[in-house]
Structure formats: C-alpha cells, structure tokens
Amino acid sequence: MLDKQLKEEETKGETxxxxxxxxxxxSTQSKAPAxxxxxxxxxxxxxxxGGEAAIPKFVGVxxxxxxxxxxxxxxxxxxxxxxxxxxESPVMIDNLRRTLVPxxxxxxxxxxxxxxxxxxxxxxxxxxxGHVDLFLFDxxxxxxxxxxxxxxxxxxxxxxxxxxxxxxxGIGPDDIDRLRDFHHPQCIGIDLNSKxxxxxxxxxxxxxxxxxxxLTPNPSPTASPPCPSxxxxxxxxxxNNKKPHPPTxxxxxxx
Ligand SMILES: O=C(O)c1ccccc1N[C@@H]1O[C@H](COP(=O)(O)O)[C@@H](O)[C@H]1O
Numbered sequence: 009m010l011d012k013q014l015k016e017e018e019t020k021g022e023t024x025x026x027x028x029x030x031x032x033x034x035s036t037q038s039k040a041p042a043x044x045x046x047x048x049x050x051x052x053x054x055x056x057x058g059g060e061a062a063i064p065k066f067v068g069v070x071x072x073x074x075x076x077x078x079x080x081x082x083x084x085x086x087x088x089x090x091x092x093x094x095x096e097s098p099v100m101i102d103n104l105r106r107t108l109v110p111x112x113x114x115x116x117x118x119x120x121x122x123x124x125x126x127x128x129x130x131x132x133x134x135x136x137x138g139h140v141d142l143f144l145f146d147x148x149x150x151x152x153x154x155x156x157x158x159x160x161x162x163x164x165x166x167x168x169x170x171x172x173x174x175x176x177x178g179i180g181p182d183d184i185d186r187l188r189d190f191h192h193p194q195c196i197g198i199d200l201n202s203k204x205x206x207x208x209x210x211x212x213x214x215x216x217x218x219x220x221x222x223l224t225p226n227p228s229p230t231a232s233p234p235c236p237s238x239x240x241x242x243x244x245x246x247x248n249n250k251k252p253h254p255p256t257x258x259x260x261x262x263x
Contacts, residue, residue, distance in 0.1 A: 065088035065089060066085055066086060066087045066088055066089070067087065067088070067089035067090070067091050067119070068081050068082065068085065068087040068089070068090050068091065069091040069093055070090065070091065070092055070093065070094070070096075071093045071094040071152045072094030072095055072096065073094075075100065075103060075104050075107065078090060078104060079104070079107050079108060079112065082108060082112060082113055082116065083112055083113075086113075087113070087116075088113070088115065088116065088117065089116070089117045089118075089119055090104070090108075090116065090117070090118050090119065091119040091121060091144060092118065092119065092120050092121065092140075093121040093144075093146070093152050093153050094152055096120070097135075098135050098136055098139040098140075101118055101120070101136070101139050101140060102139055104118070105118060117141040117142060118139075118140045118141050118142075119140065119141065119142040119143070119144050119174070120136050120139075120140040120142075120143055120144070121143075121144040121145075121146050121152075121153055121176070122143055122144070122145055122146070123146050123147065123148035123149065123152075123153060124145045124146065124147065124148055124159055124163060124164070124177075125147070125148040125159055125163075126163055127163045127165075127166035129148065129163075130163070130164070130166050130167050130169075133167070133169050133171070134169070136171070137169055137170060137171055138170075140171060141171070141172075142171065142172055142173060142174060142196070143169070143171055143172075143173040143174070144173065144174045144176045144199060145164060145167075145173055145174070145175060145176055145177070146176040146177045146199075147159045147176075147177035147178060153176075153177075154201060154202060155177070155178065156178045156201075156202040156203060157177060157178045158177055158178040158179070158183075159177055161175065161186070161190055164192055164195075165192070167192065167194065169194065170194075171194070172194045172195070172196040173192075173194055173195055173196070174195070174196065174197050174198060174199045175187075175190065175195055175197070175198045175199065176198070176199035176201075177199075178202070178203060179198055179199065179200055179201075179203060180203030180204070181203065181204070181215060181218075181219055184219070184222055184223055187223060188223075200216060200219070204216050204219070
C-alpha cells in the first residue's frame with residue numbers, strides 16, 4: 009500500500025516536473041499581494057540524496073494571511089510547506105501548527121521568512137526558535153520580499169541558531185560560484201525565484217535545470233563528508249507562480 013502510494017506520488021512528481029508550475033494559486037490575504045504557490049524540486053531535506061528521484065513538494069507562501077485561509081490552502085492544495093513571509097507571531101504559528109497537525113498534514117513544515125540586511129536582523133530569529141522548522145533569509149526591502157535583490161551573505165555568519173535555513177533573495181544564474189563559496193552549517197538549501205523567470209511568475213525550467221545541474225554534484229554512494237554548503241547539501245528550488253488556478257485534487261491519499 010505504501011509502495012503504491014509512493015509510486016503514485018512519484019508519477020505526480022514527474023508530471024509536475026515537466027510543467028513550469030502545476031498548480032497556480034494566489035492568496036487572498038490582506039496586507040500585500042502575496043505570491044502564493046511554490047513548488048520545491050528537488051528537495052534536499054533528506055530526500056533525493058542517494059541518487060533517487062526527489063519528489064517535488066508544494067510550498068504555499070503567505071503574507072500575514074488569516075490562519076483559516078492558510079489551513080484551507082494547505083488542505084486544498086496538499087501543501088507540504090507553509091512559508092510565512094509577513095509579521096506572523098510565534099503564537100500564531102503554534103496555533104496554526106496545532107490546527108494542521110496531526111489531522112490535516114501531520115508532516116507540515118513551517119518556514120518563517122526573515123528579511124536581512126545586517127547581522128542585527130538575525131536577532132529577529134530568536135523568538136521563533138522552537139516554533140518553526142526553517143528560516144528563509146530574504147533580502148530586506150520596502151515590501152515583504154521577492155525583491156530580486158541580494159544582500160551580503162557574509163552577515164549570516166552571525167547566525168548561530170538551532171533552526172536550519174534557506175538562503176534566499178535574488179539568487180540568479182550568475183551566482184553559482186558565490187554559492188559554491190558560501191558555507192554555513194545551518195544552510196540546507198537555496199530559494200530560486202524571480203531571477204529564473206521569463207515573465208513575472210513564469211519560470212524558465214531549462215534555466216533552472218541547467219543551474220541546478222551545475223550546482224549540485226552527482227551524489228557519491230560512498231562519500232559522506234560533513235556538508236555545510238548548499239551545493240553539497242542539495243538545492244531547494246522554489247518555483248513560484250502568482251497566477252490563480254483552481255486546485256487539482258490529488259489521488260492515492262485515501263480521499
Ligand atoms: O515575490 C513576491 O512578490 C513576494 C512578495 C511578498 C513576499 C515574498 C515574495 N516572494 C518571495 O521572496 C523570496 C525571494 O524572492 P526573489 O529571489 O528575491 O525573487 C522568494 O521566496 C519569493 O517567493
């Protein structure tokens with residue numbers, strides 16, 4: 009049964025991989041025009057590390073949205089990750105998790121975006137320690153994020169928290185060397201967004217593939233070095249599409 013379910017998930021993953029974005033969603037939140045749908049592929053969080061095909065997972069991006077909207081989206085779109093890109097509090101996050109786990113998505117992962125321009129900004133991580141699964145360090149900008157701008161990644165040396173993070177903010181095709189040189193024990197992946205778009209919201213899949221292939225080495229069956237860089241750990245590629253699209257019901261989940 010588990011095998012069957014896994015096969016179905018893999019098939020769906022392959023199908024999704026052939027499309028720029030397989031489900032296109034948009035949040036109806038209040039403060040900012042939130043980008044909403046993201047697809048992560050391949051996923052570095054313990055998957056796809058042994059040469060097996062990584063299964064894409066969906067990430068919903070929300071900016072100060074109402075918890076009930078987030079829960080509805082998680083359920084309708086079978087999200088595996090919720091990325092909170094506004095001023096969501098640790099209390100709100102705990103409540104959201106309690107609503108989702110275990111009945112809706114037992115394995116839900118919550119990502120909190122933190123906007124960064126200097127080491128000082130990393131202090132804002134502290135209240136979230138133990139409440140979120142991942143941080144996403146995006147570039148501080150006038151809006152909530154997605155500026156396409158980079159910041160000085162060396163400020164992240166000051167991050168000594170226990171929560172792993174994704175490197176984010178304007179990462180583009182020209183950043184391969186910088187990424188190879190970037191090392192932090194808590195960095196588990198990178199976030200690719202607007203720099204891989206042909207038009208707003210539309211990803212250039214070939215450009216993404218080329219970039220990911222260049223960045224990630226072929227996994228060696230024997231080597232298991234300490235892997236502190238995104239290059240060695242793998243890539244989380246978040247493909248974002250802002251166009252609304254009705255949810256497609258997934259099969260094989262006993263629904
Ligand atoms: O993309 C947006 O419009 C956006 C708006 C509000 C919050 C987050 C947003 N985007 C997310 O920001 C990061 C970095 O994107 P980029 O590389 O700078 O384009 C990414 O996670 C986007 O999904």
